Amino acid sequence: MAERQEAPAARAALERLIELAGVSKVYDSGHVAVRALADIDLQIESGEYVAIMGPSGSGKSTLMHILGCLDYPTSGSYFLRGKEVSQYGGKRLAAVRCREVGFVFQQFNLLPRLTAARNVELPLLYAGASAERRREVVADTLAKVGLSDRGHHRPNELSGGEVQRVAIARALANDPAIILADEPTGNLDSKSGDELMQLLDGLYEMGRTLVLVTHDDNVARHAKRVITLRDGRLV
């Protein structure tokens, strides 16, 4: 396990944000059962910057989905801020997805019918924000990712790098403590990738907890801790 934990002085008061205890995930698609994660124990403190690496099929995305409350572990427990969210029902889990975590996908996953601004607005809509507040936050967040003037464009009118920045803006909309990014630079050229990493670094500087999956050592280098998965296990 290659750990480079160096907490800055300002981050003295670390808080246990994420704790996985014996988490396994088995995909049982009828005749074959695939064990994507096996008995994972993992702690992430508030304000950490973590990169997850590992070969293809090692379970990185599966782990991210569990961390993002998009999927349930088959066994084991997931504590978020000390609360066992792996026991939560659909409604409370939706609230966690909405407010506590922001998820950035490798395939961007913006809604093609909606403009960039409308995409960024979605989490606010589901959090029940007023129209006025939504407008404000959407403008602020788009400004943060440097896309103030592209709010009314649909995703197919934007470049890959811009689309991924809109996705980050959407992840930031409800000001979540944790940003999870599954290969955010995977579909970008190196220049756009660098710009995106600067953006993520900035978020880390501002105190957010970042977990990202990558195959790229140059990307992993931005993180303060690197964990490696192999065949569904931490190494």
Place this chain on the structure above:
Amino acid sequence: MNFLTLFARAVASMRYNKTRSFLTTLGIIIGVTTIIAIVALLKGLDRTIDQEFSSLGTKTIYVQKMELQLGLHRHRDFDEISKRADLTVEDAAAISKLPTVRAAVPNIHRDLGTLKRGIYEADECTLTGIGEGGDLTGNWVVSGGRFITRYDQRHRNTVCVIGSYVADNLFAPGEEPLNQKLDVDGHRYVVVGVLEEKGASFGHPQDNQIFIPVETYVKYYSLPEGRASVFRGIRIEVLPDEGVTVETAKANVEELLRRRRGLRYYEDNDFGLNTQESMLSSLNTIRSVLWLVMVGVAGISLLVGGIGIMNIMLVSVAERTREIGIRKAVGASEFDVLAQFLSEAVALSSVGGVVGIVLGLAAAAFVSAVTPLQAAAPWWTVVLGVGFSATVGIIFGIYPARKASGLNPIEAIRYE
């Protein structure tokens, strides 16, 4: 997300696929149009009938050769009816002697076509032979002079009482018709009375009549025979006495006529005793048939419309599986997704409902404009139309919406 936002987003999504949305709502449009248009027609019919019947005497019994039924008689029946014995002036006289009867007035009429008097003419006039008391049974009010009297009958006087249309058209403005002479079919009559205006009944004008004593009529004209006698023969208008019910008077008249016509106890009546009530009851049959038609057409098209909406929503859920996954990934709860798809179904059906209401009201307005029927949709049909279509949207939208809301976010995002 509040209701308005939800609805606005639903409409936006609907506009994304305009043709499909329109085709989907067609069933709802037809259903709601049917409801509105038929209710408007029924209401118009009711109103028109009310007006028509208020011009008839409410208590008057019309004795005729046949039972008046709205609805068609077969030709064979018609031939049988035309062979029945005619009613006579003597029948009327006998009926009027019944203690429960206040007046029994024979009435027979013929078309005169255009009537001329000097430079003046009146189109489509009718000559009516009538007994005394015809003003009571026919609800006529004399505005000047008098009505036909028993004395006129006995002496077969050549006097006449004219309707307001006749008075207005055959006499100069300001000219007094009373005591003037009027030539009809080569006979000269003296005008002894002018009637107040009454308006049309069942689309037939009434103020175009010239009333003469029925005895005078019978002297001058032969009575119609064969089929013509069924409607054009003598009919007798019977007014029950004060404090006597229509039913009692009707029973007495029936008994008397059966005796006069020599009917055995096992034989059916060969004459009709028609009252406003009996005519209304056959109208009610028509009305309930119309209601059934409306319920049938509206029900079927709303059902078909609903299934169409369900089908298109299922297609939409399948097409947008990825979208649903993404929405759930960024925080949409099952309820949010359910509400989104349900509101899209309701938006589809209510837009159909609104279009249906507009079309239905337009149809009613059209009917009012080109026919005498004053078709008008009451306000509650609009509420009904909106309510029906929204309900259909909810009922048929809930299954696809539940299907969408239950999806696992990751599986949905992966869905191709």
